[in-house]
Amino acid sequence: xxxxxxxxxxxxxxxxxxxxxxxxxxxxxxxxxxxxxxxxxxxxxxxxxxxxxxxxxxxxxxxxxxxxxxxxxxxxxxxxxxxxxxxxxxxxxxxxxxxxxxxxxxxxxxxxxxxxxxxxxxxxxxxxxxxxxxxxxxxxxxxxxxxxxxxxxxxxxxxxxxxxxxxxxxxxxxxxxxxxxxxxxxxxxxxxxxxxxxxxxxxxxxxxxxxxxxxxxxxxxxxxxxxxxxxxxxxxxxxxxxxxxxxxxxxxxxx
Numbered sequence: 255x256x257x258x259x260x261x262x263x264x265x266x267x268x269x270x271x272x273x274x275x276x277x278x279x280x281x282x283x284x285x286x287x288x289x290x291x292x293x294x295x296x297x298x299x300x301x302x303x304x305x306x307x308x309x310x311x312x313x314x315x316x317x318x319x320x321x322x323x324x325x326x327x328x329x330x331x332x333x334x335x336x337x338x339x340x341x342x343x344x345x346x347x348x349x350x351x352x353x354x355x356x357x358x359x360x361x362x363x364x365x366x367x368x369x370x371x372x373x374x375x376x377x378x379x380x381x382x383x384x385x386x387x388x389x390x391x392x393x394x395x396x397x398x399x400x401x402x403x404x405x406x407x408x409x410x411x412x413x414x415x416x417x418x419x420x421x422x423x424x425x426x427x428x429x430x431x432x433x434x435x436x437x438x439x440x441x442x443x444x445x446x447x448x449x450x451x452x453x454x455x456x457x458x459x460x461x462x463x464x465x466x467x468x469x470x471x472x473x474x475x476x477x478x479x480x481x482x483x484x485x486x487x488x489x490x491x492x493x494x495x496x497x498x499x500x501x502x503x504x505x506x507x508x509x
Contacts, residue, residue, distance in 0.1 A: 281453045287432040290421065296464055296471035298345025299399045300431055302423040303327065303387070303460065307336040312422030312461035314399055314473055315343060318392035320507055322401075323460030324478055324494075325358035325385040326366060326373055333363050338387050344431045345396045355388035357506040375479050380492055381446035383478040384499050385460070386506045399462065402472045406497040409474055410442035412465065418474065420452035422461030439463070439475075440490055446498025448475045449490040463493050 290297045301313040301321050307330055313323035321341055330336040338353040365379020375383060402409060421433035437452035450463065454477055463475035475493035 281455070282451050285453060286434050286437070287424070287453050288435070289427075289430050290433045290435075292344035292347070292431055295397055296399050296419075297421055297431055297433065298343065298396050300344045300421050300423075300461065302342050302344075302428075303338050304340040305336045306339050309336060310423065310428065310457055311459045312457065312477070313341070313387065314460075314462040315393055315396060316401055316473060316503075317398050317507065319389045320398075321353075321387040321389065322462070322473065322476060322503070323385045323387060324476055325362045325383045326375060326478070327459050328356055328358060328385055329363065329366060329373070331368060333366065341387065341389060343393060343396055346393075351389045351391065351393060353387045354390045356385060357388075358382075358385040359502065377445070380478060381494060381498055384476050384494050384503070386503055399464070399471055399473050401500060401503065402465070402474045402496045403500075404497065406442060406446070406495060409465075409495065409497055412467065413439040413442060413448075413474075416465060416467070418450070418452065418463045418465050420450075420454065420458070420461055420463050420477065422454065422458035422477065424455035424457040426455060428457060442495060446495050447478070448493040448495050450475070450493055451490055452477075454480065454491055 292298050299315040303311045303313050311327035313321045316322045328336050341351040359382040362379050362382040365376035366373040417436045419435040434453045439448050439450045441449040458477050461477045462473045465472050465474045474496050478492045478494050480491045481489035
């Protein structure tokens with residue numbers, strides 16, 4: 255199966271349009287996304303990230319100076335780094351935060367193959383498609399969302415009965431936070447990825463998959479890639495499961 259990461263399909267080039275027929279092919283037959291209140295948890299912690307190459311991706315605040323996103327968003331066509339330069343949050347769109355450090359697994363680089371304006375992510379690289387951005391100053395007045403602390407097995411058991419929500423800034427609504435609430439994770443794969451049916455478009459790479467448990471919103475996954483439009487009905491989107499990368503994220507954060 256050809257998995258096309260949103261590199262300019264979700265690390266979206268700001269000058270590139272998304273046509274209506276492309277959009278309809280990339281969703282699951284029906285658009286279940288809705289605008290949500292950016293003054294409320296968990297939506298206020300969702301980020302829109304701009305790179306030096308003028309790409310746009312989504313992310314989520316997980317600590318006062320740390321933003322989680324997808325690694326392929328910050329790789330250019332020559333496999334060099336396309337660094338983040340601006341971060342805005344849904345709960346404070348008028349404020350710009352400057353990154354000073356960017357981390358993503360080196361294992362990701364060799365698994366990216368150019369495909370037109372985007373990338374195809376190999377099966378071996380898919381579990382490594384995460385990035386962590388450090389900001390020069392803490393984000394005020396927005397509560398970070400915690401990373402899921404349980405095991406992959408515990409998460410898989412919960413997701414058999416509970417649905418997730420996903421939210422980001424897709425290409426057709428770059429200034430509006432859209433969420434697909436109550437979408438299905440079909441499988442927690444052995445390689446550390448989640449196969450899910452949340453409606454995502456270019457611009458949503460790096461957006462969180464969120465699970466409400468015990469009154470707390472947990473980040474359980476990071477949107478990574480989607481199948482080619484011709485395979486939409488036969489294949490799910492892929493996200494990286496937090497348990498599979500939790501230790502690496504903690505190392506980057508110095509924990």
